[in-house]
Amino acid sequence: MRILVNGETRDVPEGTTLQGLLQSLGLRREALVAEVNRKIVEKTQDSALGLQEGDQVELIQFVGGG
Numbered sequence: 001m002r003i004l005v006n007g008e009t010r011d012v013p014e015g016t017t018l019q020g021l022l023q024s025l026g027l028r029r030e031a032l033v034a035e036v037n038r039k040i041v042e043k044t045q046d047s048a049l050g051l052q053e054g055d056q057v058e059l060i061q062f063v064g065g066g
Contacts, residue, residue, distance in 0.1 A: 001053040012051065019046035021057065032061045 001014055005021070012021060018041060022029055034041045035058040041049055051057070 018049045
């Protein structure tokens with residue numbers, strides 16, 4: 001199925017969860033905020049949130065520095 005991740009179209013398997021997407025991208029949840037279809041997703045919902053065809057996912061990473 002196709003979803004949009006940070007403005008880029010990606011093909012992911014049916015049944016992919018937000019947690020599965022993050023793992024496939026090699027991202028650590030502790031360092032980012034996830035939004036699906038313009039709604040912020042709590043970290044506790046990652047494994048339960050199944051992505052659907054056409055979903056729009058935004059992943060915003062925190063970057064330290066000074």
